[in-house]
Amino acid sequence: MEGGVGTRRRATGFRSRSVDPEVDGSGVFGASETSPLLMRDRAPSMWGRLRNRFRSITAAEQQHPAEYVAPHRRHFARQMVYESLDYEITESRVEMKERRKLTLKDHFRDVILRWVILFFIGIFTAFAAFAIDVGIKIISKYKFGFIRDSISRCTKHDCLSQSFGIWVGLDILLVGLAGVMVCFIAPIAAGSGIPEVKCYLNGIKMPEVVRLKTLVTKAIGVMFAVSGGMTIGKEGPMIHSGAVVAAGLSQGKSTSIRWLDTRFLKQFRNDVEKRDFVSGGAAAGVSAAFGAPIGGVLFSLEEGASFWNQFLTWRIFFCSMTATFVLNILLSTFENGNPGALSNPGLINFGKFEDMPYNLSELPLFIIMGVIGGLLGAAFNSINEKLTHFRMHHVFTPHAKLLEVLAVTVLTTVIFFTLIFFSDDCLPLGQSPESSSPLQFFCEEHQYSAMGALLFNTPEDSIKNLFHGPKDAYTSSTLAFFAIAYWALACITYGLSIPSGLFVPCLLTGASWGRLVGNIMASIFPGATWVIPGKYALIGAAAMLAGVVRMTISLTVIIIEATGNVTYGLPIMLAVIFAKLVGDYFNEGLYDIHIELKHIPLLPWAPPPVASHRLQAQDFMSRDIQCVRMLNRVGDIYRLLRTSKHNAFPVIAWHEDATVETNGLAIVQGMVLRQHLIALLKHRGYGHKIGNMVAKNELALDELTQDYPRWPKISSVDVPKEDYDMWMDLRPYMNPSPYLVQASCSLAKIFRLFRTMGLRHLVVVNKMNELVGLVTRKDLANITNDMKREDFLHSRLS
Numbered sequence: 001m002e003g004g005v006g007t008r009r010r011a012t013g014f015r016s017r018s019v020d021p022e023v024d025g026s027g028v029f030g031a032s033e034t035s036p037l038l039m040r041d042r043a044p045s046m047w048g049r050l051r052n053r054f055r056s057i058t059a060a061e062q063q064h065p066a067e068y069v070a071p072h073r074r075h076f077a078r079q080m081v082y083e084s085l086d087y088e089i090t091e092s093r094v095e096m097k098e099r100r101k102l103t104l105k106d107h108f109r110d111v112i113l114r115w116v117i118l119f120f121i122g123i124f125t126a127f128a129a130f131a132i133d134v135g136i137k138i139i140s141k142y143k144f145g146f147i148r149d150s151i152s153r154c155t156k157h158d159c160l161s162q163s164f165g166i167w168v169g170l171d172i173l174l175v176g177l178a179g180v181m182v183c184f185i186a187p188i189a190a191g192s193g194i195p196e197v198k199c200y201l202n203g204i205k206m207p208e209v210v211r212l213k214t215l216v217t218k219a220i221g222v223m224f225a226v227s228g229g230m231t232i233g234k235e236g237p238m239i240h241s242g243a244v245v246a247a248g249l250s251q252g253k254s255t256s257i258r259w260l261d262t263r264f265l266k267q268f269r270n271d272v273e274k275r276d277f278v279s280g281g282a283a284a285g286v287s288a289a290f291g292a293p294i295g296g297v298l299f300s301l302e303e304g305a306s307f308w309n310q311f312l313t314w315r316i317f318f319c320s321m322t323a324t325f326v327l328n329i330l331l332s333t334f335e336n337g338n339p340g341a342l343s344n345p346g347l348i349n350f351g352k353f354e355d356m357p358y359n360l361s362e363l364p365l366f367i368i369m370g371v372i373g374g375l376l377g378a379a380f381n382s383i384n385e386k387l388t389h390f391r392m393h394h395v396f397t398p399h400a401k402l403l404e405v406l407a408v409t410v411l412t413t414v415i416f417f418t419l420i421f422f423s424d425d426c427l428p429l430g431q432s433p434e435s436s437s438p439l440q441f442f443c444e445e446h447q448y449s450a451m452g453a454l455l456f457n458t459p460e461d462s463i464k465n466l467f468h469g470p471k472d473a474y475t476s477s478t479l480a481f482f483a484i485a486y487w488a489l490a491c492i493t494y495g496l497s498i499p500s501g502l503f504v505p506c507l508l509t510g511a512s513w514g515r516l517v518g519n520i521m522a523s524i525f526p527g528a529t530w531v532i533p534g535k536y537a538l539i540g541a542a543a544m545l546a547g548v549v550r551m552t553i554s555l556t557v558i559i560i561e562a563t564g565n566v567t568y569g570l571p572i573m574l575a576v577i578f579a580k581l582v583g584d585y586f587n588e589g590l591y592d593i594h595i596e597l598k599h600i601p602l603l604p605w606a607p608p609p610v611a612s613h614r615l616q617a618q619d620f621m622s623r624d625i626q627c628v629r630m631l632n633r634v635g636d637i638y639r640l641l642r643t644s645k646h647n648a649f650p651v652i653a654w655h656e657d658a659t660v661e662t663n664g665l666a667i668v669q670g671m672v673l674r675q676h677l678i679a680l681l682k683h684r685g686y687g688h689k690i691g692n693m694v695a696k697n698e699l700a701l702d703e704l705t706q707d708y709p710r711w712p713k714i715s716s717v718d719v720p721k722e723d724y725d726m727w728m729d730l731r732p733y734m735n736p737s738p739y740l741v742q743a744s745c746s747l748a749k750i751f752r753l754f755r756t757m758g759l760r761h762l763v764v765v766n767k768m769n770e771l772v773g774l775v776t777r778k779d780l781a782n783i784t785n786d787m788k789r790e791d792f793l794h795s796r797l798s
């Protein structure tokens with residue numbers, strides 16, 4: 001260990017020591033056959049096998065970290081791609097020096113600044129939503145107008161193939177543009193972005209997730225893809241857009257455009273502050289999308305933020321309220337031409353449900369609809385999971401992805417055209433739902449095609465029509481065919497390389513089968529005034545969405561706010577809860593499925609209830625920890641960083657200080673992050689050693705953190721050979737009070753620590769407070785996810 005840096009290996013002969021883990025926590029190093037835990041498990045129980053499994057995996061991983069891929073943890077190696085964010089508040093000497101300089105006035109200034117920034121995040125998110133909405137409306141107006149004229153002309157002159165060609169051509173052009181942007185500029189902009197935002201808030205550094213180019217691709221892409229007639233919505237991407245806006249504005253600089261650095265807001269350039277702003281941005285996105293400020297706050301709480309406090313709730317609510325208010329002004333002024341009448345709080349407008357009471361006796365029906373939503377959602381998720389799996393293995397080059405986008409675009413248009421062509425559902429014009437411009441197609445004069453009204457419209461307008469259309473506006477066969485086709489298309493489409501929201505297709509599918517339930521009720525109870533198809537459409541929409549995404553409280557509140565109807569709170573809640581319960585029996589929500597398929601180490605809400613009390617830190621921690629000393633030779637640090645991929649290293653005492661070492665184990669003095677070691681090498685934060693000190697002025701916090709959030713790689717730092725024998729003093733830069741637990745600490749307790757404190761690393765010590773292991777949030781995510789499956793299996797077998 002001379003030289004100061006290395007691996008804390010077990011002392012020779014330690015194995016032969018008589019080990020009593022109850023007396024000496026260092027017993028965790030003992031050979032497994034001496035472990036009292038295993039001796040207790042004479043007939044190997046499932047838990048015994050599980051413990052052994054994790055122990056052997058950890059050992060094997062440490063021997064062959066790069067190659068080791070256990071069959072049941074194949075995803076571990078891939079998870080290494082994702083680093084964690086630092087949500088822990090550290091107290092290094094240089095940080096404390098800066099913090100102690102702050103006066104009450106500075107604190108007050110920061111509080112005000114946080115509110116101001118959130119206010120601007122709300123405004124910018126509203127503008128982004130408005131721009132997307134206007135773009136879609138303009139493009140759709142021209143596209144639908146053009147095709148409608150062609151269809152009207154060609155139904156008379158028998159040239160419908162020409163109209164079909166125009167329709168397909170326009171869709172390919174529009175969706176193709178979105179696909180090109182995603183495939184070749186910002187692949188992370190694909191999908192709704194909700195899983196990515198969720199992971200970011202959970203503490204995972206998702207590459208490029210909050211970059212400017214992601215925002216631009218997302219906004220323009222969703223505009224083209226929705227206008228291109230895909231079975232997607234613009235609302236999900238709004239949440240991601242809000243998050244990117246927040247991440248950019250709160251930092252006062254752009255990492256993509258290097259010269260765009262205002263040099264303001266430096267105090268917010270860290271993961272903890274940025275996470276809070278991103279929570280606000282995501283809430284503003286929901287708020288702008290659905291006109292649901294409270295739903296936005298709850299969404300951030302339910303889906304995203306792992307760490308929450310009252311101040312944050314209040315600030316995020318302010319941000320989402322700003323977003324909905326500004327969007328309301330913009331839409332009322334520029335779209336309705338009436339700035340005084342603020343009546344458009346969100347992009348999607350479900351319309352008002354007035355004079356639509358429900359009976360208590362209908363509640364069982366709403367529950368049944370919830371069950372149907374759960375079943376349909378589970379089937380949706382299961383098929384989409386298999387499809388995504390297939391895509392990941394067979395459609396992974398940008399060109400192949402683009403080709404797939406174009407193929408699904410053609411398929412969508414063909415299905416839409418076929419449905420309109422073959423449906424025989426002409427209805428008199430008076431019955432036409434208010435906001436649609438009806439398509440006559442093969443119908444007589446003064447009639448319209450009901451299927452055409454559903455498909456030849458923006459999805460948002462179709463939802464509104466299903467909610468508010470008159471009783472006989474849609475025949476049952478139209479609704480059934482439409483629901484099946486839309487369900488299947490939405491299932492294929494989610495996961496394509498285009499920005500796409502899941503909310504609207506789910507709502508639309510649910511609204512159509514919900515309305516079908518309404519039609520059935522109307523035929524069972526002819527003439528009953530309480531049978532209003534619109535209310536079943538509403539419950540169906542909520543059930544379907546909950547069956548797919550499995551959100552509960554935020555979804556209920558979003559729908560209540562979007563419909564402006566508290567009366568339906570209970571039926572919606574019942575449908576949502578039952579859809580979730582039934583869906584959860586079969587699989588997870590679609591966002592979680594996608595997160596798992598990408599091997600992202602997401603920390604779940606809670607540890608597995610039974611297993612978490614049976615496993616202790618010593619069962620799953622990493623051993624043979626790579627540490628650094630308080631004083632190190634530069635060459636040793638440089639070599640360590642070049643050979644190790646770890647992002648944090650426990651700091652142990654200087655080797656001449658004999659009192660801290662016992663039997664090759666050491667007492668932890670602190671933790672130091674890889675990025676700080678690299679910054680020290682980069683800025684030559686080292687010097688010659690004089691006694692126990694290094695002759696070098698401390699680096700300022702600014703220098704240490706100036707590269708945030710894109711820390712340089714060690715390969716980009718050049719350390720001259722002649723510096724190798726100089727010394728680096730880590731005492732000013734290490735976190736002197738990292739969180740420590742005993743080796744016997746239960747998984748449940750460790751889990752709570754990680755969740756509540758936002759930890760990234762946790763040091764494990766024995767009864768003598770000597771370093772024996774390390775647990776990272778990735779270790780924890782792995783083990784809890786693995787055990788979740790084990791619990792699942794167990795519950796099925798027993």
Ligand code: ATP
Binds near residue numbers: 083621623624647779
């Ligand atoms: P991040 O999550 O930011 O990438 P990290 O790289 O420090 O943090 P992980 O990627 O979770 O941590 O580490 C991978 C494996 O290496 C884990 O099993 C972890 O316990 C182990 N590990 C982490 N740091 C060290 C270290 N300093 N010495 C030995 N093993 C470590």
